[in-house]
Amino acid sequence: MFPKNAWYVAATPDEIDEKPLARTICNEKIVFYRPAPGQVAALEDFCPHRGAALSLGTVVEGQLVCGYHGLAMGCDGKTVSMPGQRVAGFPKIRSFPVVEKYGFIWVWTGDASRADPANIHVLEWADNPKWAYGGGLYHIQCDYRLMVDNLMDLTHETYVHTTSIGQKEIDETPVTTKVDGDHVVTSRFMDQVMAPPFWRANLRGAGLPDDQPVDRWQVCHFHPPSHVLIEVGVALAGRGGYHADPKDKVYSVVTDFLTPETETSMWYFWGMARNFMPGDKSLTAQIRDGQAKVFAEDTAVLEAQQRNLSAWPSRRLLMLNIDAGGVQSRRVIDRLVAAEQPRQETLAA
Template sequence: MTASPLQSLAQDIAPAKPSTFPLNQWYVAALGWELKDRPLGRTLLNTSVVMFRTADGKVAALEDRCCHRALPLSDGTLEASGLRCGYHGLLFNEAGKCIEVPGQEKIPSKAKVAAFHVVEKDQIVWIWFGSPEHPEPIDEPPAYDVHTNGHYLFEGDVYHYDAPYQLIHDNLMDLSHLGYVHLRTIGGNASVHMNAQMTVESDDHSVRVVRHMPDSVPPPTYIAAYPFKGTVDRWQEIEFHISHLRIWTGAVDAGTEPLDNPQRGGFHMRGFHGVTPETETTSHYFWTIATNPESNHEEVKAKVVEQTMMTFDEDKVVIESQYKNLCRFGERQMIDIHVDVGANRARRIIERLCHATR
């Protein structure tokens, strides 16, 4: 089979390096609304990438280094034909090929930079990081129709963490911490959280954690967003995938609906969490939160987004402080408790896949 232009450029310019992250995966590179009229530079899996929109609105991604004098292409400007370097004006198309050198007609044959496979789907920009055996994508990027099915209102943003990405996984896989870290927002009674009814299922690539908290007092965020009558039956459903997590939380008035009904009503918060390593010790956290207001739609959505950002600010402080202490104390043994089952299974999946692609 003939190699595509992207595959050929990647093989010519970007020699394979051992990865400390699972390869042959689609990772979140950006949220769609981040890419407007300027190039966006970002380091993903130790790789410097520049992303931009072409004239027809599609997303392209190149190595963030001009092949002439190594200025980051993210310091350049966008034109109808491509991305122009901000140093000497070399112009590159979406495939990474130089199509113009100002002041000379001949374009050197080596004037090209590596291009990456990127796909924008449901307002999420995915980038393929393959092994030497699979430089071309072997599957489609994940779908997330919560953003497009019209049932929810949503917003999102990006956080940068000075901490390894798996510490973010650990935090999201174990929501028992809500009663201690998030008392002002989505927390609630700490004892109820620690004793929630929990089931954990997993396969070779995913983990699913389901937690139920019947007849509990709704936390501040829930009260602010929904007209509950009293106590609530509350749920937390967490799906771990290699590159992202999906978390569906919410509540119904106590005793009104079974929590295993996929069409249940009540108050919903559906979170998308794209956790992409920047380096071994830093991470990008792409998040969106979707909700289903009964009335005052924009006002309720704004409350939910504001409260969600408050919880993420609280998590960021905890995780970065945790990592500093891990560095300070070194390789000290840590114990596990019952709430760690899901996070530990996720870590085993990552470890197995890292070994498989080294």
């Protein structure tokens, strides 16, 4: 269950080179390709001739050529040519609104007339020389909403990420949840704690001591359709915490773009943007590698969770106070999905 009238991250620019890229998003089989440098197009991955996958073809002079019989498609889904055939009567296949922005390829899988690129969530750190970004992509066999739950309740870090970002103070510190329209925020502030391994490494990377108490924060922002941006960091204790001077803290934004593939699988575009030591490429690589290990641990838990839920679909799950962020985020998703459903007309007796 997912909204379709929304912008989803479909790929990173480097995934679409001279070859087409096949990717299923919101149950739509889509082929992405570049008709020209700096441009991107998205079509239904279905040749109107015999139903072959267009993604197995090639791009020739800006057109997507089917690898089965040479049928050439335009960016609008209209057949342009085919060897020895007249193509004027060929049916048009679906094209999808697609935009390259903020270092990602975004696709709209719903009503094309409602696709406004201005509504793509603003990423203030993108293309900003004061920030550095590193990330990756995981293909995960679980309902994307399970990842929403996971990211909007970071209590699990104490148990899942014991060697990286977990610490007992996460369990011991209450979390606050607020809702502002479709924006859900959960926040946790931990004062006078020792930084866990991942953050000790970042303190060292920023030239700060890693053996002193710190004030740590986690502020999770859910934005529809399924984006979770998490403000995280630590500051030397007593220097103002979240509001400390940049010289006394390490501050980052964990980026989580959760793109549904099917009802039980997803594409997870993860990364971290930071505003300290932005020019240090080795630090970027170090943080990315550390994140990759953390999210791999989440993947194992979520895929096992999905297998359980698929095996016992009628089992009722408990809802606790720590689940408030995920519950509120799911309510936003449910509301958006319901708004896209056809209205049932009531006939008068």
